[in-house]
Structures are given as C-alpha cells and as structure tokens.
Amino acid sequence: MDIAHLRDFITVVDSGSLTRAAAQLYVSQPALSQRIAHLEGELGVRLLERGPRGVAPTQAGLALYRDAQQLVRQFDRIAGDVLSGDRIHGPVAVGLPTTVSVRLAPALFSWTKAHHPGIHLQLFESMSGYIQELLTLGRLDLAVLYRDDETARPAETLLYSExxxxxxxxxxxxxxxxxxxxxxxxxxxxxxxxxxxxxxxxxxxxxxxxxxxxxxxxxxxxxxxxxxxxxxxxxxxxxxxxxxxxxxxxxxxxxxxxxxxxxxRSVAVCNTVEYYQSRDAVAAMQQGIVAVTTRMANDGDWPGIRLV
CATH class of the missing domain: 3.40.190.10 (Periplasmic binding protein-like II)
Known part of the structure; x- marks a missing residue:
C-alpha cells in the first residue's frame, strides 16, 4: 500500500469531492479516481460512495480514514525524528473547547515557545462534541474534554473542576x-x-x-x-x-x-495512546497543559476552577 495513495484518500474524504481533492493535489480528476480505484482494488472493498453531490466514505472507508491518519502522521514523524536527533520537535495538534480555549490557548502558546520551540503547536477550537470526534478520528494528538466526575480514565490526566x-x-x-x-x-x-x-x-x-x-x-x-x-x-x-x-x-x-x-463538571486532557504510543512532543505538550493550568489557577488567572 503506497503512502501517497493514503494521502490522496485522506484529501478526498476531507474535501468530499474528487474534483476538489484533485485541485488541492494538483492532479487531474481522472488520475485521482484511478488512484482511489487502485487502492480499493488492493484492499478488495469499496471505500467511497459516489453521488451527484460528491463522495462519502463507506464504513470500510471510515475505518481506513482513521487508521490512515495515524499511518501518515507517524510516517512524517519518523522522517522528522531522523533529521532532528534528540531535540523535542514536530507538530502537535491540540483540541480545545471554546470555554477552555479562552484561557488556556494564549498561555499554552507562550509556554510552548519558551520551553519547546521545536514543537509546532496546532490549536483547534470548537464545541466539545466536535473536539471529541476529531480525537476519535485521530485528527488530534491531545484534546481537553469535559467529564461528569473526577474518575481516572486511561489516557487521561484530570486538570480541574468548575x-x-x-x-x-x-x-x-x-x-x-x-x-x-x-x-x-x-x-x-x-x-x-x-x-x-x-x-x-x-x-x-x-x-x-x-x-x-x-x-x-x-x-x-x-x-x-x-x-x-x-x-x-x-x-x-x-x-x-x-x-x-x-x-x-x-x-x-x-x-x-x-x-x-x-x-x-471536571476537565481532563486526553491523548490517543489507544492508537499509538505518545511521542516525546505529545508527552511534553500534555505535561505543558497540566503545568500551565496549575500555574494559572495558583496565580488567580483562571477564575472559578479548582485543581484536581
């Protein structure tokens, strides 16, 4: 299975259209269709449903889309690790619900710049349900999510309650x-x-x-x-x-x-170790989220929260 074909497939699903995806990839639409057909032939399953309004992934396509995200990102990180040596580096995608982002995003950006300038921080702000969905699909490395209680869960670190x-x-x-x-x-x-x-x-x-x-x-x-x-x-x-x-x-x-x-409600930072082992950069950002939250709470810069 060609990693390039997986990149093509991700772009098609994200755009919802072979025509739009072809434009983004700077290839012709027939050539892209042939690549997707080749991928479907390799796997022996239909990955996309074609319709008058575009394309949508089948159930098998959704499974491949999720796993392909992880494979492509890991492939890119392997190359980056070889080039950078021991320095903590690379992109880390963090999802923040809007009410959390108001406080945490600026402080987390400053912390990252001061402590790990080699990390390229990618912040996504949206409603909590969509953030959870992006984490499940593997589009995020970390997400701050709401919880009903302070029960410890795998792959989570509790931050505060409010x-x-x-x-x-x-x-x-x-x-x-x-x-x-x-x-x-x-x-x-x-x-x-x-x-x-x-x-x-x-x-x-x-x-x-x-x-x-x-x-x-x-x-x-x-x-x-x-x-x-x-x-x-x-x-x-x-x-x-x-x-x-x-x-x-x-x-x-x-x-x-x-x-x-x-x-x-309680708030926790969650990672995707259910899919792959956390990289150094992801682990560093998770520690950074805890450190920034703790500092802001102790300094009175985050009103209304109680550290867990």
Missing part, C-alpha cells in the same frame, strides 16, 4: 445576589450550545434529574454570541465563571452561581 453559572439579565424571580436555585430557572429563557456539546448534555441531564425541562429558546454554538445575547437582556445562558470574568461589566451582566443542585 461550577456553572447563570449569565444574563434581567434577574430571574427569587434570585439572590450571587446565587440562584435551579428550580427558579425553569421558566428562564436560555441560549445554550446545540446537541453536540457536552455543556448542553450536562444542562439537560441536571434539569431532568430535578424533574425540570430547561426553557431553551435558541441553540447557539458560539461563546461570544451567547454572552452578547445574555448582555442584551432577552435571554440568559449557562457558562463557567471564567468565560465572562475578564469583561469589564461582568457583574452588571449578571453572574449567579447555580445551586440546589450545583452544576459541576
């Missing part, structure tokens, strides 16, 4: 100055992320456990948009304190810790 807050005005009925009971949110209009978000799943689960249904008036997969809507007074949102603590008027915005019950 409570969630109601953000927005006007104040719901019976709200105290800094806290509000979950029961009093049953009729509060909320904007929260869509179904692929771990935050949304946690909110739905906590409300359901109390026999309540959250009054969600819009699915908003943007941290900035949720905060701006909350500031408008037309709806509230539910976020960790760190998401709004830097805003000059965050007190006027309305920040109240939810209690009875407290909505708490």
């Amino acid at each position: 409570d969630l807050y109601l953000i927005g005005q006007p104040k719901p009925p019976a709200a105290e100055e800094d806290e509000i009971e979950l029961l009093h949110l049953r009729n509060t209009p909320l904007v929260v992320p869509g179904g692929r978000s771990d935050l949304r799943a946690l909110i739905d689960r906590v409300f359901a456990a109390q026999g309540l249904v959250p009054s969600i008036v819009a699915d908003v997969d943007s941290l900035g948009a949720m905060i701006r809507i909350a500031a408008s007074g037309e709806a509230c949102t539910i976020l960790p304190l760190s998401s709004v603590a830097d805003q000059d008027d965050h007190r006027a915005l309305g920040v109240r810790r939810i209690r009875n019950p407290v909505i708490e």
